[in-house]
Amino acid sequence: MLGVKLTIHIIEKVQKVLLQSDVQSKSDRSPVTVADYGSQALVSFVLQRELPSEPFSLVAEEDSGDLRKDEAQETLERITKLVNDTLASDESYATSTLSTEDVLRAIDSGKSDGGSHGRHWVLDPIDGTKGFLRGDQYAIALALLDEGKVVLGALACPNLPLASIGGVNQHPSQGEVGCLFFANIGAGTYMQLLNSSSAIKVQVTAIENPEEASFFESYEAAHSIHDLSSSITKKLGVKAPPVRIDSQAKYGALSRGDGAIYLRFPHKGYREKIWDHAAGCIVVTEAGGVVTDAAGNPLDFSKGRYLDLDTGIIVTNQKLMPSLLKAVRDSLEEKASSL
Protein backbone atom coordinates (compact mmCIF):
# COMPACT_ATOMS: atom_id res chain seq x y z
CA MET A 1 0.00 0.00 0.00
CA LEU A 2 2.92 2.38 0.50
CA GLY A 3 3.05 2.95 -3.23
CA VAL A 4 -0.60 3.93 -3.58
CA LYS A 5 -0.56 6.29 -0.60
CA LEU A 6 2.63 7.86 -1.87
CA THR A 7 1.17 8.37 -5.32
CA ILE A 8 -1.93 10.13 -4.02
CA HIS A 9 0.24 12.27 -1.74
CA ILE A 10 2.31 13.47 -4.69
CA ILE A 11 -0.56 14.06 -7.06
CA GLU A 12 -2.45 16.19 -4.56
CA LYS A 13 0.67 18.26 -4.18
CA VAL A 14 1.19 18.56 -7.91
CA GLN A 15 -2.36 19.76 -8.42
CA LYS A 16 -1.47 22.93 -6.54
CA VAL A 17 1.16 23.76 -9.17
CA LEU A 18 -1.36 23.90 -11.94
CA LEU A 19 -1.92 27.60 -12.33
CA GLN A 20 -2.65 29.39 -15.60
CA SER A 21 0.68 29.72 -17.35
CA ASP A 22 2.54 30.57 -20.52
CA VAL A 23 2.72 28.03 -23.28
CA GLN A 24 5.64 26.91 -25.42
CA SER A 25 5.67 24.67 -28.47
CA LYS A 26 7.76 21.49 -28.53
CA SER A 27 9.57 20.15 -31.59
CA ASP A 28 6.52 17.97 -32.43
CA ARG A 29 4.46 21.20 -32.19
CA SER A 30 2.50 19.95 -29.16
CA PRO A 31 2.12 22.51 -26.34
CA VAL A 32 4.02 22.45 -23.04
CA THR A 33 3.44 24.82 -20.11
CA VAL A 34 5.29 25.76 -16.93
CA ALA A 35 2.70 23.53 -15.22
CA ASP A 36 3.87 20.45 -17.20
CA TYR A 37 7.49 21.16 -16.22
CA GLY A 38 6.61 22.06 -12.63
CA SER A 39 4.53 18.94 -12.20
CA GLN A 40 7.31 16.69 -13.55
CA ALA A 41 9.98 18.36 -11.37
CA LEU A 42 7.84 18.00 -8.27
CA VAL A 43 6.81 14.37 -8.76
CA SER A 44 10.38 13.43 -9.57
CA PHE A 45 11.75 15.27 -6.51
CA VAL A 46 9.19 13.82 -4.09
CA LEU A 47 9.53 10.24 -5.39
CA GLN A 48 13.30 10.38 -4.97
CA ARG A 49 12.95 11.85 -1.49
CA GLU A 50 10.40 9.23 -0.39
CA LEU A 51 12.25 6.25 -1.85
CA PRO A 52 15.91 6.88 -0.99
CA SER A 53 16.84 3.25 -0.56
CA GLU A 54 15.95 1.92 -3.99
CA PRO A 55 17.48 2.62 -7.40
CA PHE A 56 15.34 5.37 -8.96
CA SER A 57 14.09 5.11 -12.50
CA LEU A 58 11.50 7.45 -14.03
CA VAL A 59 10.10 7.39 -17.56
CA ALA A 60 8.46 10.80 -18.04
CA GLU A 61 7.29 12.96 -20.92
CA GLU A 62 9.20 16.22 -20.53
CA ASP A 63 12.92 17.02 -20.68
CA SER A 64 14.90 20.14 -19.86
CA GLY A 65 16.39 20.75 -23.34
CA ASP A 66 14.38 23.90 -24.14
CA LEU A 67 14.62 25.22 -20.57
CA ARG A 68 18.43 25.24 -20.72
CA LYS A 69 18.43 27.79 -23.58
CA ASP A 70 19.34 31.39 -22.65
CA GLU A 71 15.95 32.78 -23.67
CA ALA A 72 14.18 30.34 -21.27
CA GLN A 73 15.86 31.70 -18.11
CA GLU A 74 12.77 33.60 -17.00
CA THR A 75 10.48 30.62 -17.58
CA LEU A 76 12.85 28.39 -15.62
CA GLU A 77 12.82 30.85 -12.73
CA ARG A 78 9.01 30.88 -12.74
CA ILE A 79 8.89 27.08 -12.68
CA THR A 80 11.40 27.01 -9.81
CA LYS A 81 9.30 29.47 -7.83
CA LEU A 82 6.17 27.43 -8.48
CA VAL A 83 7.89 24.26 -7.28
CA ASN A 84 9.34 25.95 -4.16
CA ASP A 85 6.00 27.59 -3.25
CA THR A 86 4.32 24.19 -3.49
CA LEU A 87 6.96 22.50 -1.35
CA ALA A 88 6.72 25.31 1.22
CA SER A 89 2.96 24.76 1.56
CA ASP A 90 3.47 21.15 2.68
CA GLU A 91 4.57 20.30 6.20
CA SER A 92 6.89 17.47 5.19
CA TYR A 93 8.74 19.49 2.56
CA ALA A 94 8.63 23.00 4.01
CA THR A 95 12.39 23.06 4.56
CA SER A 96 13.27 22.00 0.99
CA THR A 97 14.28 24.66 -1.50
CA LEU A 98 15.33 23.79 -5.03
CA SER A 99 17.70 25.83 -7.18
CA THR A 100 17.06 26.23 -10.91
CA GLU A 101 19.75 23.58 -11.46
CA ASP A 102 17.94 21.20 -9.04
CA VAL A 103 14.72 21.70 -11.02
CA LEU A 104 16.46 20.94 -14.34
CA ARG A 105 18.00 17.84 -12.78
CA ALA A 106 14.66 16.67 -11.34
CA ILE A 107 13.00 17.06 -14.76
CA ASP A 108 15.82 15.18 -16.46
CA SER A 109 15.68 12.25 -14.10
CA GLY A 110 12.63 11.30 -16.18
CA LYS A 111 14.85 10.18 -19.04
CA SER A 112 14.81 6.47 -18.20
CA ASP A 113 14.04 4.03 -20.99
CA GLY A 114 11.97 1.73 -18.75
CA GLY A 115 11.95 -1.81 -20.09
CA SER A 116 11.25 -5.34 -18.93
CA HIS A 117 13.55 -5.50 -15.89
CA GLY A 118 13.31 -3.85 -12.51
CA ARG A 119 10.97 -1.10 -11.31
CA HIS A 120 10.26 2.06 -13.27
CA TRP A 121 7.92 4.94 -12.44
CA VAL A 122 6.01 6.22 -15.46
CA LEU A 123 4.72 9.81 -15.47
CA ASP A 124 2.67 12.09 -17.65
CA PRO A 125 2.91 15.33 -15.63
CA ILE A 126 -0.08 16.77 -17.50
CA ASP A 127 -1.92 14.50 -19.89
CA GLY A 128 -4.19 16.40 -22.24
CA THR A 129 -2.29 19.69 -22.19
CA LYS A 130 -4.66 21.04 -24.84
CA GLY A 131 -7.64 20.27 -22.60
CA PHE A 132 -5.84 21.90 -19.67
CA LEU A 133 -5.35 25.08 -21.71
CA ARG A 134 -9.02 25.12 -22.75
CA GLY A 135 -10.13 24.66 -19.13
CA ASP A 136 -11.49 21.20 -20.02
CA GLN A 137 -10.35 17.74 -18.94
CA TYR A 138 -6.75 16.83 -18.17
CA ALA A 139 -5.04 14.32 -15.91
CA ILE A 140 -1.87 13.74 -13.94
CA ALA A 141 -0.94 10.14 -14.61
CA LEU A 142 1.54 8.12 -12.55
CA ALA A 143 2.14 4.38 -12.79
CA LEU A 144 4.69 1.84 -11.60
CA LEU A 145 6.13 -0.84 -13.86
CA ASP A 146 7.60 -3.96 -12.25
CA GLU A 147 9.37 -6.40 -14.57
CA GLY A 148 7.54 -4.82 -17.52
CA LYS A 149 4.03 -5.01 -15.99
CA VAL A 150 1.97 -2.12 -14.65
CA VAL A 151 1.40 -2.89 -10.95
CA LEU A 152 0.16 0.47 -9.67
CA GLY A 153 -1.59 3.44 -11.23
CA ALA A 154 -3.00 6.75 -10.11
CA LEU A 155 -4.94 9.18 -12.26
CA ALA A 156 -5.84 12.59 -10.89
CA CYS A 157 -8.51 14.38 -12.94
CA PRO A 158 -8.94 17.84 -11.37
CA ASN A 159 -11.78 18.90 -13.71
CA LEU A 160 -13.75 15.65 -13.75
CA PRO A 161 -17.17 15.92 -12.05
CA LEU A 162 -18.11 13.34 -9.47
CA ALA A 163 -21.41 12.91 -11.34
CA SER A 164 -21.38 10.72 -14.45
CA ILE A 165 -20.23 12.32 -17.71
CA GLY A 166 -21.43 9.46 -19.93
CA GLY A 167 -25.13 10.22 -20.16
CA VAL A 168 -27.08 12.62 -22.33
CA ASN A 169 -28.54 14.80 -19.58
CA GLN A 170 -25.41 16.37 -18.23
CA HIS A 171 -25.08 19.43 -16.06
CA PRO A 172 -21.29 19.61 -15.87
CA SER A 173 -21.24 22.87 -13.95
CA GLN A 174 -23.21 21.39 -11.04
CA GLY A 175 -21.88 19.30 -8.18
CA GLU A 176 -18.45 18.39 -6.96
CA VAL A 177 -15.44 18.30 -9.26
CA GLY A 178 -11.97 16.72 -9.05
CA CYS A 179 -11.56 12.93 -8.95
CA LEU A 180 -8.65 10.66 -8.16
CA PHE A 181 -8.59 7.05 -9.41
CA PHE A 182 -6.06 4.53 -8.13
CA ALA A 183 -5.46 0.87 -8.74
CA ASN A 184 -3.12 -1.71 -7.27
CA ILE A 185 -2.68 -4.97 -9.15
CA GLY A 186 -5.09 -7.62 -7.89
CA ALA A 187 -6.80 -5.20 -5.50
CA GLY A 188 -9.32 -3.35 -7.68
CA THR A 189 -9.80 0.31 -8.58
CA TYR A 190 -10.87 3.05 -6.17
CA MET A 191 -12.06 6.59 -6.69
CA GLN A 192 -12.16 9.52 -4.31
CA LEU A 193 -12.73 13.24 -4.53
CA LEU A 194 -9.36 15.03 -4.69
CA ASN A 195 -10.19 16.97 -1.55
CA SER A 196 -11.38 13.98 0.46
CA SER A 197 -9.81 10.83 1.83
CA SER A 198 -12.64 8.34 1.66
CA ALA A 199 -12.45 6.19 -1.43
CA ILE A 200 -15.08 3.96 -3.05
CA LYS A 201 -14.47 0.87 -5.15
CA VAL A 202 -15.50 1.32 -8.80
CA GLN A 203 -16.47 -1.07 -11.60
CA VAL A 204 -16.83 -0.72 -15.35
CA THR A 205 -20.36 -0.87 -16.74
CA ALA A 206 -22.12 -4.23 -16.99
CA ILE A 207 -23.93 -3.23 -20.21
CA GLU A 208 -24.13 -6.08 -22.75
CA ASN A 209 -26.32 -4.44 -25.36
CA PRO A 210 -24.34 -2.03 -27.60
CA GLU A 211 -27.55 -0.06 -28.24
CA GLU A 212 -27.37 1.11 -24.63
CA ALA A 213 -23.65 1.87 -24.75
CA SER A 214 -22.10 5.31 -24.99
CA PHE A 215 -18.52 5.83 -26.11
CA PHE A 216 -15.58 8.14 -25.46
CA GLU A 217 -13.01 9.47 -27.88
CA SER A 218 -10.49 12.33 -28.10
CA TYR A 219 -11.78 15.86 -28.16
CA GLU A 220 -9.01 16.67 -30.65
CA ALA A 221 -9.64 15.23 -34.13
CA ALA A 222 -5.86 15.45 -34.70
CA HIS A 223 -5.36 12.83 -31.93
CA SER A 224 -7.81 10.18 -33.12
CA ILE A 225 -9.65 9.49 -36.39
CA HIS A 226 -13.27 10.32 -35.59
CA ASP A 227 -14.62 8.86 -38.89
CA LEU A 228 -13.20 5.48 -38.00
CA SER A 229 -14.76 5.34 -34.53
CA SER A 230 -18.04 6.44 -36.03
CA SER A 231 -17.92 3.58 -38.56
CA ILE A 232 -17.04 1.08 -35.80
CA THR A 233 -19.77 2.17 -33.41
CA LYS A 234 -22.35 2.25 -36.21
CA LYS A 235 -21.48 -1.37 -37.07
CA LEU A 236 -21.79 -2.31 -33.42
CA GLY A 237 -25.22 -0.69 -33.14
CA VAL A 238 -24.28 2.08 -30.69
CA LYS A 239 -27.02 4.73 -30.76
CA ALA A 240 -25.49 7.50 -28.64
CA PRO A 241 -23.27 10.21 -30.15
CA PRO A 242 -19.61 10.19 -29.06
CA VAL A 243 -18.61 11.82 -25.76
CA ARG A 244 -15.43 13.75 -26.69
CA ILE A 245 -13.11 14.57 -23.82
CA ASP A 246 -9.39 15.10 -23.40
CA SER A 247 -6.78 12.98 -21.68
CA GLN A 248 -6.78 9.76 -19.66
CA ALA A 249 -9.82 11.15 -17.82
CA LYS A 250 -11.54 8.88 -20.39
CA TYR A 251 -10.05 5.81 -18.67
CA GLY A 252 -11.10 7.12 -15.26
CA ALA A 253 -14.66 7.80 -16.39
CA LEU A 254 -14.88 4.36 -18.01
CA SER A 255 -13.60 2.64 -14.85
CA ARG A 256 -16.61 3.92 -12.90
CA GLY A 257 -19.08 2.95 -15.63
CA ASP A 258 -19.77 6.42 -17.09
CA GLY A 259 -19.49 5.09 -20.65
CA ALA A 260 -18.94 1.63 -22.09
CA ILE A 261 -16.32 2.08 -24.82
CA TYR A 262 -13.17 4.15 -25.51
CA LEU A 263 -11.75 4.15 -29.05
CA ARG A 264 -8.43 5.72 -30.00
CA PHE A 265 -7.09 5.62 -33.58
CA PRO A 266 -4.17 8.05 -34.00
CA HIS A 267 -3.27 9.25 -37.49
CA LYS A 268 -0.62 7.38 -39.49
CA GLY A 269 2.90 7.72 -38.16
CA TYR A 270 1.99 8.65 -34.54
CA ARG A 271 3.68 6.46 -31.93
CA GLU A 272 1.91 5.96 -28.60
CA LYS A 273 4.00 6.59 -25.44
CA ILE A 274 3.73 4.44 -22.32
CA TRP A 275 2.94 7.42 -20.03
CA ASP A 276 -0.23 8.10 -22.04
CA HIS A 277 -1.76 4.72 -21.14
CA ALA A 278 -0.02 2.97 -18.21
CA ALA A 279 -2.07 4.49 -15.37
CA GLY A 280 -5.31 4.48 -17.39
CA CYS A 281 -4.82 0.87 -18.40
CA ILE A 282 -4.52 -0.51 -14.84
CA VAL A 283 -7.34 1.76 -13.59
CA VAL A 284 -9.68 0.22 -16.19
CA THR A 285 -8.48 -3.40 -15.99
CA GLU A 286 -8.64 -3.49 -12.19
CA ALA A 287 -12.22 -2.19 -12.50
CA GLY A 288 -13.06 -5.22 -14.66
CA GLY A 289 -12.48 -3.72 -18.11
CA VAL A 290 -10.30 -4.82 -21.03
CA VAL A 291 -7.68 -2.69 -22.84
CA THR A 292 -6.18 -3.96 -26.11
CA ASP A 293 -4.71 -2.77 -29.38
CA ALA A 294 -6.83 -2.97 -32.55
CA ALA A 295 -5.77 -6.59 -33.06
CA GLY A 296 -6.99 -7.60 -29.60
CA ASN A 297 -3.52 -7.89 -28.02
CA PRO A 298 -2.92 -6.57 -24.50
CA LEU A 299 -0.73 -3.43 -24.35
CA ASP A 300 2.93 -4.27 -23.73
CA PHE A 301 4.58 -1.69 -21.46
CA SER A 302 7.93 -3.52 -21.36
CA LYS A 303 9.36 -2.28 -24.66
CA GLY A 304 10.76 1.10 -23.58
CA ARG A 305 9.26 4.59 -23.86
CA TYR A 306 6.95 3.70 -26.74
CA LEU A 307 4.10 1.20 -27.04
CA ASP A 308 4.73 -1.07 -29.95
CA LEU A 309 1.17 -1.69 -31.13
CA ASP A 310 -1.12 -2.48 -33.99
CA THR A 311 -3.11 0.56 -35.22
CA GLY A 312 -5.16 1.73 -32.24
CA ILE A 313 -6.34 1.24 -28.68
CA ILE A 314 -9.77 -0.08 -27.73
CA VAL A 315 -11.28 -0.30 -24.28
CA THR A 316 -14.53 -1.81 -23.05
CA ASN A 317 -15.98 -4.41 -20.68
CA GLN A 318 -15.46 -8.18 -21.08
CA LYS A 319 -18.96 -8.78 -22.48
CA LEU A 320 -18.75 -6.21 -25.29
CA MET A 321 -15.11 -6.85 -26.28
CA PRO A 322 -15.67 -9.72 -28.77
CA SER A 323 -18.28 -7.84 -30.82
CA LEU A 324 -16.28 -4.59 -30.55
CA LEU A 325 -13.17 -6.35 -31.86
CA LYS A 326 -15.15 -7.73 -34.79
CA ALA A 327 -16.54 -4.27 -35.63
CA VAL A 328 -12.99 -2.84 -35.44
CA ARG A 329 -11.62 -5.55 -37.73
CA ASP A 330 -14.44 -5.07 -40.28
CA SER A 331 -14.09 -1.28 -40.28
CA LEU A 332 -10.31 -1.44 -40.69
CA GLU A 333 -10.70 -3.87 -43.61
CA GLU A 334 -13.24 -1.60 -45.26
CA LYS A 335 -10.96 1.38 -44.79
CA ALA A 336 -7.99 -0.50 -46.27
CA SER A 337 -9.96 -1.66 -49.32
CA SER A 338 -11.26 1.86 -50.00
CA LEU A 339 -7.75 3.32 -50.22
Ligand SMILES: Nc1ncnc2c1ncn2[C@@H]1O[C@H](COP(=O)(O)O)[C@@H](O)[C@H]1OP(=O)(O)O
Ligand atom coordinates in the same frame (compact mmCIF):
# COMPACT_ATOMS: atom_id res chain seq x y z
N1 LIG B 1 -0.73 14.14 -32.81
C1 LIG B 1 -1.14 13.43 -31.76
N2 LIG B 1 -1.85 12.30 -31.96
C2 LIG B 1 -2.28 11.58 -30.90
N3 LIG B 1 -2.02 11.92 -29.61
C3 LIG B 1 -1.32 13.03 -29.36
C4 LIG B 1 -0.85 13.84 -30.41
N4 LIG B 1 -0.17 14.88 -29.89
C5 LIG B 1 -0.21 14.73 -28.55
N5 LIG B 1 -0.90 13.61 -28.21
C6 LIG B 1 -1.12 13.07 -26.87
O1 LIG B 1 -2.40 12.47 -26.84
C7 LIG B 1 -2.90 12.55 -25.51
C8 LIG B 1 -4.16 13.27 -25.38
O2 LIG B 1 -5.01 12.78 -26.28
P1 LIG B 1 -6.51 12.94 -26.02
O3 LIG B 1 -6.69 14.06 -25.03
O4 LIG B 1 -6.97 13.28 -27.37
O5 LIG B 1 -6.94 11.61 -25.50
C9 LIG B 1 -1.93 13.28 -24.76
O6 LIG B 1 -1.09 12.35 -24.16
C10 LIG B 1 -1.21 14.09 -25.76
O7 LIG B 1 -0.04 14.45 -25.17
P2 LIG B 1 0.04 15.45 -23.89
O8 LIG B 1 0.33 14.58 -22.70
O9 LIG B 1 1.16 16.30 -24.26
O10 LIG B 1 -1.27 16.21 -23.77
Ligand SMILES: [Mg+2]
Ligand atom coordinates in the same frame (compact mmCIF):
# COMPACT_ATOMS: atom_id res chain seq x y z
MG1 LIG C 1 2.72 16.86 -24.07
Ligand SMILES: [Mg+2]
Ligand atom coordinates in the same frame (compact mmCIF):
# COMPACT_ATOMS: atom_id res chain seq x y z
MG1 LIG D 1 -0.13 12.57 -22.49
Ligand SMILES: [Mg+2]
Ligand atom coordinates in the same frame (compact mmCIF):
# COMPACT_ATOMS: atom_id res chain seq x y z
MG1 LIG E 1 1.68 15.38 -21.06
